[in-house]
Amino acid sequence: MPGLNTVWTPLRSYISTTVLIVLLTMVLKPFGLAFDLVNIAIIYLLPVLFSAVFGGLGPAFYAAILGVLAFNFFFVPPVLSFSVSDLRYLVSFGVYLAVAALTGSLAARLKQQVLYSKQKEAHTAALYALSKQMSANADIHSMLDNFSRQVSQTFDMEIAIYLADDRNKLALAHGSANLPDYRQENAEVSVAARLFEHGGEAAGMRISRLHEVTGYFIPLQTEDRKYGVMALYPKQERTEITTEQKRLLEALGSLAASAIARFKLAEEAKIAQITAESERLRTAILNSVSHELRTPLAAIIGSATGLIEGEHLFSSEDRMELLCTIRDGALRMNRLVVNLLSMVQLESGMLRLKKNWCDVEDLIGVTLSQVKDFQQHRKLRAELPDDGPIIVLGDEVLLEQMLVNIVSNAIKYSPDYSEIVLSVRIGEDMIVISVSDAGIGLNEYEYDRIFEKFYRSDKARQITGTGLGLAICKGIVELHEGTIAANPNQPQGTVVTITLPLNKQDTLPAAAQERGTKNHDYE
Numbered sequence: 001m002p003g004l005n006t007v008w009t010p011l012r013s014y015i016s017t018t019v020l021i022v023l024l025t026m027v028l029k030p031f032g033l034a035f036d037l038v039n040i041a042i043i044y045l046l047p048v049l050f051s052a053v054f055g056g057l058g059p060a061f062y063a064a065i066l067g068v069l070a071f072n073f074f075f076v077p078p079v080l081s082f083s084v085s086d087l088r089y090l091v092s093f094g095v096y097l098a099v100a101a102l103t104g105s106l107a108a109r110l111k112q113q114v115l116y117s118k119q120k121e122a123h124t125a126a127l128y129a130l131s132k133q134m135s136a137n138a139d140i141h142s143m144l145d146n147f148s149r150q151v152s153q154t155f156d157m158e159i160a161i162y163l164a165d166d167r168n169k170l171a172l173a174h175g176s177a178n179l180p181d182y183r184q185e186n187a188e189v190s191v192a193a194r195l196f197e198h199g200g201e202a203a204g205m206r207i208s209r210l211h212e213v214t215g216y217f218i219p220l221q222t223e224d225r226k227y228g229v230m231a232l233y234p235k236q237e238r239t240e241i242t243t244e245q246k247r248l249l250e251a252l253g254s255l256a257a258s259a260i261a262r263f264k265l266a267e268e269a270k271i272a273q274i275t276a277e278s279e280r281l282r283t284a285i286l287n288s289v290s291h292e293l294r295t296p297l298a299a300i301i302g303s304a305t306g307l308i309e310g311e312h313l314f315s316s317e318d319r320m321e322l323l324c325t326i327r328d329g330a331l332r333m334n335r336l337v338v339n340l341l342s343m344v345q346l347e348s349g350m351l352r353l354k355k356n357w358c359d360v361e362d363l364i365g366v367t368l369s370q371v372k373d374f375q376q377h378r379k380l381r382a383e384l385p386d387d388g389p390i391i392v393l394g395d396e397v398l399l400e401q402m403l404v405n406i407v408s409n410a411i412k413y414s415p416d417y418s419e420i421v422l423s424v425r426i427g428e429d430m431i432v433i434s435v436s437d438a439g440i441g442l443n444e445y446e447y448d449r450i451f452e453k454f455y456r457s458d459k460a461r462q463i464t465g466t467g468l469g470l471a472i473c474k475g476i477v478e479l480h481e482g483t484i485a486a487n488p489n490q491p492q493g494t495v496v497t498i499t500l501p502l503n504k505q506d507t508l509p510a511a512a513q514e515r516g517t518k519n520h521d522y523e
Contacts, residue, residue, distance in 0.1 A: 013055030017063045020047045025070050040075050041096055044068075048100045052107035060104030067100065068093050119244060131255055140263040144174040147256055152176045155245065156235055161220075162192045163228035163260070170196050170228060192229040195219055216246070218253035220260060227260045296329030303329075328374065335408075342401065342472045353395045353479055360390040360431065364422055367403040377416040380407070383423040390424065392431060392500055394480050402476045405469040406435045406496050412463060413439035414493070430482075431502040438493040447486045447494075473498075 024047060028040055044067035052060035069082070072093065077085050148159045163173040170193045195217050218230045230253050303322040306314070314322070364382050371380070384390070392399075403422075410420045418438040425432045440459050442450065449455050451474040454467040470486075477484040482500040489495045 013051065013059040014062055017047060017051045017055065017059050018066065020050065021063065021066050021070055025074055029074055037075060041071055041092070044071050044096075045100060045103060048104050049107050052104040053111050056111070057104060057108040060108060061101065064097055064100030064104060068096060071096075116244075131259075140260065141174070143259055143263065144256075147252075147259075148174055148176055151232070151249075151252060155232070155249070158233045158235060160231045160233075161228060161256075162189065162196070162231065163220075164196070164226070169193075173228065191215070192217055192231055196226060196229050216249065218249055220253055220257040222257050222261050225261065227257055227264070230256065296332045300326050300329040331373070336466065338401070340468070342475075353398070355393050356396055357391050358394050358396045358399060360384070360392060360424055360433070363396070363399055363403060364424070366400050367407055368422075370400075370404050371407050371411060374408075375411050378411055378414055379417070379419045381419060381421050383421060385424060385426055390426065390431060392502060394500070395476075398476045398479070402473045402498070403433075403435075405473050406498075409469055410435055410437035410439065410494075410496075413437065413460060415439070418493075426502065429502055431500050433498045433500070434495055436489045436493060436495040438489065441488060441493055442486070444488075447488070450486055451484065470496075 021044075024043065028043065047063040047067060048060050051063040072082055072089070073080065076089055144161055148161065151157070152159050158176045160175045161173050162170040165171050170189060172189070196219065216232045218232070219226065220228045220230055232249065303325045307319060307322055361384055364384070368380055368382065407420065407422070414420060414437045420435065420437045423434045423436070425434070442457050442459065446457050450457065451470050452467075453471045455471075456467045474484050477498055477500070480500055482498060484496065484498050487495050487497065
């Protein structure tokens with residue numbers, strides 16, 4: 001059936017031209033004596049124009065010859081005969097054929113230019129639409145999948161895309177859904193590899209198999225780098241690629257190469273950024289750890305050495321003080337190690353919540369007991385709603401670590417004999433925990449930055465610390481789908497506010513008849 005259509009399409013133009021001249025002759029014949037022969041000859045140019053516009057140059061020449069024959073047979077004396085009584089009509093016939101040929105050529109050329117313009121417009125629109133779709137893809141694999149599908153549907157071809165790996169060797173990166181297995185064998189790969197290694201323009205190559213098949217290979221390259229090769233295989237045997245299709249395919253190849261280059265550059269930039277960030281973190285961790293470990297280690301070594309070498313020189317009170325110094329140094333190093341491990345787990349995504357029902361009052365009680373040993377002369381006060389237990393769903397250990405880090409920071413940066421307040425407030429769908437101190441405070445622009453890793457305020461440079469505590473707190477709060485923020489306290493200090501989601505079923509019925517606030521002071 002495809003061969004029949006191929007024969008019928010041009011034949012239809014010649015049949016239409018014949019029918020048009022026959023009808024025109026039948027119309028003009030009754031008025032032949034009334035019209036001048038020159039006018040009739042001009043009228044016979046109309047089928048030539050129509051044939052040139054709708055059929056092409058071949059039907060136009062056919063219309064010109066058939067028109068001359070019809071004009072001679074039916075209108076030139078002697079009529080109903082191809083003989084000519086006046087030889088001057090032969091010159092007229094020659095001029096008519098020349099005019100018809102010129103007119104048909106111009107009309108056919110105009111038609112070709114219109115078709116070419118429409119084709120260029122369609123190709124430009126296709127390139128624009130495909131470029132928009134490719135720019136919307138998030139990764140190179142989805143981009144190649146979308147690109148292959150569009151090219152395969154548009155040109156009725158199977159497509160294979162070979163990209164260079166880390167060793168600069170070509171490997172099949174993507175292929176059409178219906179790409180036969182034999183298309184992925186060594187012959188195709190070797191042709192693509194040869195074009196990739198030696199460069200050059202796009203090439204059509206014929207590969208011998210049981211059936212002779214034509215493949216068209218297009219290099220995917222930019223001005224400064226080669227990325228791979230695109231191979232196109234017609235689905236029908238011996239289907240040739242037109243010149244215009246080759247131009248469009250080369251434009252598509254350039255578009256694909258640009259998109260691949262964009263993804264490759266983005267990946268390289270991301271890797272460079274990660275490498276730089278890793279190096280920065282490594283340097284910061286080494287600096288912080290070396291600084292933070294030096295002080296407690298020196299205190300532990302000094303106290304232990306004193307106890308060993310001067311056993312008879314110290315009283316029981318002195319020995320107890322040295323032992324407390326050793327314990328405090330060990331606790332300080334333990335907090336540092338816990339913070340480092342927590343930050344590693346947060347950064348790697350390995351930290352997982354073990355959710356249980358947690359009593360907020362118990363969380364605050366455990367927190368205050370853990371910081372009691374180094375609160376010194378500061379006063380800690382907890383303000384809790386007096387309407388029964390407050391139960392939240394979360395990881396008890398991580399929530400305690402978060403509160404300990406925040407309260408420890410408040411103690412570290414607050415003067416002696418100042419007050420630190422932990423308050424709890426319940427909203428409609430959230431619980432708000434605030435820790436306020438009367439410490440050194442922060443600059444206005446630093447309240448958002450203190451939750452960044454290793455960030456330390458200019459006001460806190462003289463106080464030891466790693467800058468990890470609040471960053472860990474932020475990660476823990478976000479794992480619980482909450483928020484954390486810092487704001488200035490009045491008249492002095494900082495307020496850190498933690499907001500955690502609270503469902504109605506998270507609160508237990510009130511245990512007291514009167515609503516109020518329970519205050520717990522810890523001196």
